[in-house]
Amino acid sequence: MAVSKDKIRNFSIIAHIDHGKSTLADRLLELTKSVALRDMTEQILDDMDLERERGITIKAHAVKLDYTAEDGEIYELNLIDTPGHVDFNYEVSRSLAACEGAVLVVDSTQGIEAQTLANTYLALDHDLEIVPVINKIDLPSAMPDEVAKEVEDVIGLDCSDAPRVSAKTGLNVEQVLEKIVTAIPAPKGDDSLPLRALIFDSVYDSYRGVIVYVRVMDGKIKAGDTMLMMQTGARFTVVEVGYMRAQSMEPASELCAGEVGYITASIKTVRDANVGDTVTLATNPAPEPLPGYRKVLPMVFCGVYPADGNDYEALRDALEKLRLNDAALSFDPETSGVLGFGFRCGFLGLLHLEIIQERLEREYDLDLVTTIPSVIYKIHMTDGTVVEIDNPTHYPNPANIDYCEEPFTNAHIYSPSEYVGTIMDLCQSRRGVFKGMDYITKDRVDIFYELPLNEIIYDFFDSLKSRTRGYASFDYEICDYRRSNLVKLDVLLNGDIIDALSFIIHSDMAYAKARKIAEKLKDNIPRQMFEIPVQVAIGGKVIARETIKAMRKDVLAKCYGGDITRKKKLLEKQKEGKKRMRSFGSVEVPQEAFMAVLKLDDN
Amino acid sequence: MAKGLYIHIPFCGSKCPYCDFFSIRPTDELIEKYTLSVCKALKNVPYEFDTVYFGGGTPSQLGADNICRILEEARVEAKAEITVECNPSDCCEENSFDFSALSKSGVNRISLGLQSGIDTERKALGRRAGVKEAEAAINRAKKAGIDNITLDLMLGVPGQTADTLKESVNFCVSSGAKHISAYILKTEEGTYYYKNRDKLNLPDEDACADLYLECCELIERSGMRQYEISNFAYPGFESRHNLKYWHCEEYLGIGPAAHSFIDGKRFYYPRDIDSFMNGCAPVNDGDGGDFEEYAMLALRLTEGLSDKKTRERYGFGIPKKIFDRAEKLTDIGLLNIDSGRIYLTKKGFLVSNSVITELLT
Numbered sequence: 001m002a003v004s005k006d007k008i009r010n011f012s013i014i015a016h017i018d019h020g021k022s023t024l025a026d027r028l029l030e031l032t033k034s035v036a037l038r039d040m041t042e043q044i045l046d047d048m049d050l051e052r053e054r055g056i057t058i059k060a061h062a063v064k065l066d067y068t069a070e071d072g073e074i075y076e077l078n079l080i081d082t083p084g085h086v087d088f089n090y091e092v093s094r095s096l097a098a099c100e101g102a103v104l105v106v107d108s109t110q111g112i113e114a115q116t117l118a119n120t121y122l123a124l125d126h127d128l129e130i131v132p133v134i135n136k137i138d139l140p141s142a143m144p145d146e147v148a149k150e151v152e153d154v155i156g157l158d159c160s161d162a163p164r165v166s167a168k169t170g171l172n173v174e175q176v177l178e179k180i181v182t183a184i185p186a187p188k189g190d191d192s193l194p195l196r197a198l199i200f201d202s203v204y205d206s207y208r209g210v211i212v213y214v215r216v217m218d219g220k221i222k223a224g225d226t227m228l229m230m231q232t233g234a235r236f237t238v239v240e241v242g243y244m245r246a247q248s249m250e251p252a253s254e255l256c257a258g259e260v261g262y263i264t265a266s267i268k269t270v271r272d273a274n275v276g277d278t279v280t281l282a283t284n285p286a287p288e289p290l291p292g293y294r295k296v297l298p299m300v301f302c303g304v305y306p307a308d309g310n311d312y313e314a315l316r317d318a319l320e321k322l323r324l325n326d327a328a329l330s331f332d333p334e335t336s337g338v339l340g341f342g343f344r345c346g347f348l349g350l351l352h353l354e355i356i357q358e359r360l361e362r363e364y365d366l367d368l369v370t371t372i373p374s375v376i377y378k379i380h381m382t383d384g385t386v387v388e389i390d391n392p393t394h395y396p397n398p399a400n401i402d403y404c405e406e407p408f409t410n411a412h413i414y415s416p417s418e419y420v421g422t423i424m425d426l427c428q429s430r431r432g433v434f435k436g437m438d439y440i441t442k443d444r445v446d447i448f449y450e451l452p453l454n455e456i457i458y459d460f461f462d463s464l465k466s467r468t469r470g471y472a473s474f475d476y477e478i479c480d481y482r483r484s485n486l487v488k489l490d491v492l493l494n495g496d497i498i499d500a501l502s503f504i505i506h507s508d509m510a511y512a513k514a515r516k517i518a519e520k521l522k523d524n525i526p527r528q529m530f531e532i533p534v535q536v537a538i539g540g541k542v543i544a545r546e547t548i549k550a551m552r553k554d555v556l557a558k559c560y561g562g563d564i565t566r567k568k569k570l571l572e573k574q575k576e577g578k579k580r581m582r583s584f585g586s587v588e589v590p591q592e593a594f595m596a597v598l599k600l601d602d603n
Numbered sequence: 604m605a606k607g608l609y610i611h612i613p614f615c616g617s618k619c620p621y622c623d624f625f626s627i628r629p630t631d632e633l634i635e636k637y638t639l640s641v642c643k644a645l646k647n648v649p650y651e652f653d654t655v656y657f658g659g660g661t662p663s664q665l666g667a668d669n670i671c672r673i674l675e676e677a678r679v680e681a682k683a684e685i686t687v688e689c690n691p692s693d694c695c696e697e698n699s700f701d702f703s704a705l706s707k708s709g710v711n712r713i714s715l716g717l718q719s720g721i722d723t724e725r726k727a728l729g730r731r732a733g734v735k736e737a738e739a740a741i742n743r744a745k746k747a748g749i750d751n752i753t754l755d756l757m758l759g760v761p762g763q764t765a766d767t768l769k770e771s772v773n774f775c776v777s778s779g780a781k782h783i784s785a786y787i788l789k790t791e792e793g794t795y796y797y798k799n800r801d802k803l804n805l806p807d808e809d810a811c812a813d814l815y816l817e818c819c820e821l822i823e824r825s826g827m828r829q830y831e832i833s834n835f836a837y838p839g840f841e842s843r844h845n846l847k848y849w850h851c852e853e854y855l856g857i858g859p860a861a862h863s864f865i866d867g868k869r870f871y872y873p874r875d876i877d878s879f880m881n882g883c884a885p886v887n888d889g890d891g892g893d894f895e896e897y898a899m900l901a902l903r904l905t906e907g908l909s910d911k912k913t914r915e916r917y918g919f920g921i922p923k924k925i926f927d928r929a930e931k932l933t934d935i936g937l938l939n940i941d942s943g944r945i946y947l948t949k950k951g952f953l954v955s956n957s958v959i960t961e962l963l964t
C-alpha cells in the first residue's frame with residue numbers, strides 16, 4: 001500500500017570523497033532496519049568491487065527506507081545515492097533531479113572541499129532543500145564548531161541545528177533521519193495527471209532485461225500498462241513495478257506520483273531506455289516530457305583495443321552493456337596500423353576512463369591496450385575550415401594549419417595554505433593562468449586557476465595529491481577554447497611511426513615530454529636480438545632519442561637427455577610470449593611498455 | 604641401431620650452492636640397494652649400446668666397483684664410448700676411486716667437474732677440493748690408461764674476470780684434457796645462489812656474454828673446436844653420447860629423473876629415488892623426434908640444421924619460411940646460411956633461445 005504523499009521524502013546524500021557518505025548511508029539502513037545486522041557488510045550501497053576498493057561511488061543507486069519518526073508516523077524515505085567525484089557531475093545531476101532534498105555531509109576534520117561546493121551548487125541548481133550534517137565528530141582532530149561556521153560563511157547554510165554525528169560509531173545519526181523528515185519537503189505531484197516518470201538510472205539484468213529506475217512526478221503506473229518512452233517513442237508492456245529495498249526488489253501494485261521505484265518491461269535494447277528520458281503511458285500520454293538533464297559530453301578520448309584481436313566483438317558487447325548504465329560513455333569503431341581494430345572511446349575525465357577500463361578487464365575479462373588520452377582540439381585550416389579532432393592520428397599536415405585551439409578549464413584547488421607554493425608551481429608547470437586566491441579560513445585557501453584540459457587529463461590529480469600529502473582537493477569545469485601553440489609528437493621504433501603512441505602537446509612541453517617517453521620505452525621494452533633506436537619526432541625532426549641495446553644472453557647452456565622436454569616447453573613459452581607482444585614492424589613491444597608510456601608521471 | 608645409455612647416480616657428498624639437481628647423501632646401504640636396482644632395471648633391456656654415460660649427481664660417490672657391476676649388466680658394444688663423471692675430491696688421493704678397475708671394464712672417458720682453475724672461484728661454487736686435487740685426479744686417470752678427459756668450466760662465476768677465465772682455460776689445456784664443456788652459470792630458483800643473487804657479485808648479462816665469447820676464443824686457440832653451444836673438443840674427441848641428444852637419436856635413461864627417447868616416445872623415471880628402487884615404471888613424456896624438436900636441437904650445434912640431413916630423416920627439406928626468417932638474422936650476425944645449412948654464430952648461440960623461437964614460430 002502506498003503511503004500518502006506527505007509521508008514521502010526523496011533525498012540524496014552529497015559529500016566530498018571520503019567525507020563519510022557511504023558510511024552514513026549504511027547507518028541509515030541499519031537504523032531503519034532495512035538490512036538485518038548480520039547482513040551488514042561495510043558500505044552496502046557500493047556493490048561493485050571497484051567501488052568498495054576505491055572508496056567511491058560510481059553509479060547512482062536507490063533504496064527505500066521505512067522510518068517511524070518522533071511524531072509516531074511512518075515515513076517512506078527514498079535515498080538516492082550519488083557519486084562524489086568531479087568526473088561524475090552528470091550522474092549527480094540526474095540523481096538530484098529525482099529528489100526534493102539533499103543531505104550535505106561535511107567532514108569535521110577536513111572542512112569544505114572542492115566537491116562539497118561543486119555538489120552543493122548542483123543541488124541548489126535543482127532547488128533542493130539542503131540539510132547540512134557535520135560528520136566524524138568522534139575523531140580527536142574534529143573541529144565541529146569551526147567547520148559549521150565555515151559552512152555558514154562559505155555556503156550560507158544555517159548550521160545552528162545541523163546534526164553533529166559520527167557515521168562510523170552511529171552517534172546522533174537518528175537526528176539525521178528526523179531532520180530529513182522535518183526539513184525536506186514532501187514531493188508534489190498529482191496522481192490524476194497523465195504519467196510522467198523520470199528515468200534516473202537503469203541496470204541490465206540478464207533475466208529481466210533492462211530494469212528502469214524512475215521517480216514518478218505525476219500520474220501512476222502499474223503492471224499491464226503500455227509505457228511510452230517520450231524521447232525514443234519506444235513502447236513496452238509493463239511486467240512489474242516496485243520499490244528498491246537494500247537487498248531485494250519489492251514488487252508493488254502501482255507507483256504513484258512522488259514515489260521512487262523500478263519498472264521492468266522486457267526491455268532488451270539499451271537505447272530504448274535512456275537515462276534522462278520521461279516515461280508516460282501510451283493510452284494517456286503527457287503533453288510535454290520532463291526537462292532533460294544537462295547534456296554532458298565526453299571530454300577525454302582514447303583508443304581502446306583488445307589485446308587479442310579475436311576479442312573485438314566481445315569488447316563491443318561489453319562497451320554496449322556499460323553504456324546502458326553510463327550515458328556519458330561514448331564509443332566508435334576505429335583502426336590503428338599497429339593495434340588493429342578497436343574503439344575510440346569518450347569519457348568524462350581520466351578517472352572515468354580508468355574505471356571503465358578496469359570494469360572491462362574485471363567484469364568482462366578482457367585484456368586491453370589503451371592509447372594516450374586526448375582532448376578535442378579545434379584545428380583552423382589555412383582554407384578557413386575548422387577541423388575538430390580527438391585522435392592525434394587525424395592531425396592534419398602542419399603546412400595546412402593556420403592555428404589551433406584547445407579547451408581550457410576553470411579549476412579550483414582547495415588546500416591547507418601551507419601548500420600554496422607547491423600547488424602554484426604545479427599549475428605553473430601545467431601552463432596554468434593564475435586567476436586568484438581566497439582564504440576560506442585563516443589556514444585554508446581556494447586557489448583559482450585557468451588550466452588547459454590536456455594538462456589535467458594525464459596525471460594532474462595524482463601529482464596534486466602527492467605534493468600536498470593528499471590534503472588538496474580539486475574541481476574543474478570546461479570554460480572555453482583558446483588559441484594555442486600545439487604540435488604533434490610521433491614515436492618511432494626502429495624507424496617506424498607507432499601511430500598509437502602519437503599525441504598532441506603544447507610546443508613548450510614537447511622536448512621534456514619527448515625525452516621522458518623515449519626513456520620510458522627504453523626501460524620497458526625488453527632487449528631484442530638487434531639494437532632498436534627509439535625516437536620521438538615533431539614532423540620529420542627528431543627531438544629525443546634513446547637506444548635499446550641488443551640482447552646479449554638468452555641461452556640454455558645445458559641441454560642433455562633430461563633437458564630436451566624442458567627446452568621444448570621453454571620454446572612453447574617463448575612462442576606464446578611472442579604472441580602477446582605487439583609487433584611494430586620488426587620490433588616487438590610488450591603491453592607493459594605501452595602502459596608505462598600511457599601512465600607517464602612526474603616521478 | 605645401437606643406442607645411448609645414461610645411468611643416473613643421484614648421490615652427492617655435499618650440495619653445491621648453485622645446483623638444483625636432485626641428489627642425496629649416500630650411505631653404504633643405500634649405495635648397495637641403488638646399484639642392485641640399476642642392475643635390475645638393465646637386466647632385460649633388449650638394446651645394444653654404443654655409448655654409455657654415468658652422470659649425476661656424482662657417479663664417483665658410487666665407487667668404481669659398483670660402476671663395473673652395472674656395466675656388466677648392459678649389452679655394450681666393444682667400441683663403445685663409456686664416460687663416468689667424477690668429482691675431483693672423490694678421486695685425487697692414492698688408493699681412492701679405482702680408475703684402473705674402470706678402465707678394465709671398458710670405461711674410456713672421464714668427465715671432471717673442475718668448474719674453475721682458480722681456488723677462490725671453486726670455493727665460491729662450494730667445491731670441496733682445490734685445483735691441486737683436480738690435477739691429481741687427472742693424473743691418476745691418465746695413469747690408469749684413461750686419457751680421454753673432459754673438464755667442466757663455469758662462466759659467470761662470482762668475481763670471475765677475463766684474466767681468471769684465461770687462467771682456468773690455460774689450466775684445462777695444459778692438463779692435457781681432450782674436451783671442455785663451458786657452461787654459463789644460471790641461477791636456478793630455489794638455490795642458495797638464487798636467494799642471494801643480489802649479494803653475490805655475479806657478472807651481469809653483458810659481462811657473461813663477454814666472458815663466453817672470450818672463452819670460446821681462448822679454447823679454440825688451443826686447437827680445440829667448438830661443436831655445440833657449451834662444448835669444445837680436439838677433432839675426433841667430441842662426446843659421442845651427448846651428440847646423440849643433439850642429433851635427436853635414441854637413448855635409454857636409468858635412474859630417478861633420467862629421461863629416455865626410444866621409438867618416437869619420450870619417457871622418464873620420476874624424480875624420487877625410493878620409487879625407482881621399488882621398481883616404479885617410467886612415466887610417459889609424450890612423443891618426440893618431430894622436425895621442430897630435431898631443428899631445435901640441431902641448431903645448438905656448430906654444424907647446424909642441414910637441409911640435406913632433414914630431407915634424409917623426414918623426406919622433406921627445411922621449410923622455406925624458416926629459411927626466410929633465417930635470412931633476416933644473417934644481417935645482424937646471429938647466424939649464417941651456407942649451401943642449405945643454417946648454423947648459428949657464437950653471438951647467435953648466446954641468444955639461441957630467441958633465435959630458435961624466431962625461426963620456429
